[in-house]
Amino acid sequence: MKGDALIDPKGLIHEAYRIDGITASECRSIFLDWALSLPEGQETGKALRVLLERYGEPKPDHPMTTVMRDGLASVATPQRRGGWRARPRN
Structure with missing residues (x-):
């Protein structure tokens, strides 16, 4: 299914x-290109x-599988916002 x-x-x-x-490094590069090419509004987590x-599932030991699992974990884990957005407002 291309x-x-x-x-x-x-x-x-x-x-x-x-x-x-x-290699895993090549997979990370491909993954970044993939993430940047997703259509606007497409949920990254759902696509992953x-x-x-x-x-x-058919290739659990493939480096791209590891990269995508890591990507899914980071999408599911909200990150703290730094800078002025993180400061409480008076």
């Missing part, structure tokens, strides 16, 4: 799983869950 228009518009994740000997089910 390039589902909503969750993998450029087919990057699909192709990453087809590359023999791909679908991709992990489609590609990660």
